[in-house]
Amino acid sequence: xxxxxxxxxxxxxxxxxxxxxxxxxxxxxxxxxxxxxxxxxxxxxxxxxxxxxxxxxxxxxxxxxxxxxxxxxxxxxxxxxxxxxxxxxxxxxxxxxxxxxxxxxxxxxxxxxxxxxxxxxxxxxxxxxxxxxxxxxxxxxxxxxxxxxxxxxxxxxxxxxxxxxxxxxxxxxxxxxxxxxxxxxxxxxxxxxxxxxxxxxxxxxxxxxxxxxxxxxxxxxxxxxxxxxxxxxxxxxxxxxxxxxxxxxxxxxxxxxxxxxxxxxxxxxxxxxxxxxxxxxxxxxxxxxxxxxxxxxxxxxxxxxxxxxxxxxxxxxxxxxxxxxxxxxx
Ligand SMILES: [Mn+2]
Numbered sequence: 001x002x003x004x005x006x007x008x009x010x011x012x013x014x015x016x017x018x019x020x021x022x023x024x025x026x027x028x029x030x031x032x033x034x035x036x037x038x039x040x041x042x043x044x045x046x047x048x049x050x051x052x053x054x055x056x057x058x059x060x061x062x063x064x065x066x067x068x069x070x071x072x073x074x075x076x077x078x079x080x081x082x083x084x085x086x087x088x089x090x091x092x093x094x095x096x097x098x099x100x101x102x103x104x105x106x107x108x109x110x111x112x113x114x115x116x117x118x119x120x121x122x123x124x125x126x127x128x129x130x131x132x133x134x135x136x137x138x139x140x141x142x143x144x145x146x147x148x149x150x151x152x153x154x155x156x157x158x159x160x161x162x163x164x165x166x167x168x169x170x171x172x173x174x175x176x177x178x179x180x181x182x183x184x185x186x187x188x189x190x191x192x193x194x195x196x197x198x199x200x201x202x203x204x205x206x207x208x209x210x211x212x213x214x215x216x217x218x219x220x221x222x223x224x225x226x227x228x229x230x231x232x233x234x235x236x237x238x239x240x241x242x243x244x245x246x247x248x249x250x251x252x253x254x255x256x257x258x259x260x261x262x263x264x265x266x267x268x269x270x271x272x273x274x275x276x277x278x279x280x281x282x283x284x285x286x287x288x289x290x291x292x293x294x295x296x297x298x299x300x301x302x303x304x305x306x307x308x309x310x311x312x313x314x315x316x317x318x319x320x321x322x323x324x325x326x327x328x329x330x
């Protein structure tokens with residue numbers, strides 16, 4: 001059986017906490033919500049505990065308010081000795097924020113269920129399919145194999161996660177299987193236009209102001225094949241937007257045919273600097289992320305920087321050298 005190890009893990013444990021990566025995106029939230037209802041329906045006690053708040057556009061998925069935010073929950077006072085943890089949509093335990101210190105360290109066991117490359121998952125129980133478009137796509141197949149009936153609310157979450165992680169069915173890992181799952185979601189009542197408008201037409205005016213500011217920082221390198229955008233803490237404050245509302249801005253430079261790599265340096269309100277990278281074709285940005293203890297896919301990866309902006313920018317740009325400078329040309 002394809003999903004034997006995770007299915008056994010679920011069967012053997014009745015108290016299961018779900019979490020996902022920091023700054024949870026559509027696939028992370030979609031996965032948590034779908035898994036929450038699926039595992040509840042087979043009699044499990046389920047909690048979702050996240051390190052970071054989700055963007056407002058995802059609130060509709062959690063109409064029952066089941067997602068607990070680490071800092072607002074009572075996690076610190078609890079001991080989780082009768083609980084296990086399933087980590088969704090990341091295979092790097094350093095990528096779950098404070099859930100690592102205050103939940104992962106207390107549970108009796110944990111399991112990683114994910115579709116990213118890299119990470120340190122080889123050391124732990126895991127099910128990882130790096131060819132899968134999204135964690136939501138894998139969950140759909142897991143629940144099918146486990147013969148769990150999928151309700152409308154689960155399918156909405158799964159469909160949203162797939163749309164988000166495939167860029168609306170266009171990124172390289174989109175397969176016929178992805179469409180077949182999406183078709184089943186739509187057959188069972190999911191409305192594609194409704195999900196589209198939740199994901200892409202629900203932005204605030206503040207986020208438009210932030211977008212305008214971030215785009216104005218655009219710089220080009222390597223004969224305009226590499227674009228760099230920067231967002232500082234004060235840009236978030238001045239615009240009144242949320243940090244999470246900047247997450248799609250990295251895709252804008254890629255709309256230009258010439259741009260092969262888009263890099264986005266963004267500082268959050270605590271002043272922590274993150275570097276996100278997207279690439280086209282054969283350019284591997286995951287290797288850069290891994291050098292700085294981050295992770296991701298070949299064409300979408302990121303890491304938290306220990307270095308100040310100007311320093312990390314030079315380091316990252318240097319690593320792209322091999323793709324843009326002809327040998328013997330220096
Ligand atoms: Mn994902």
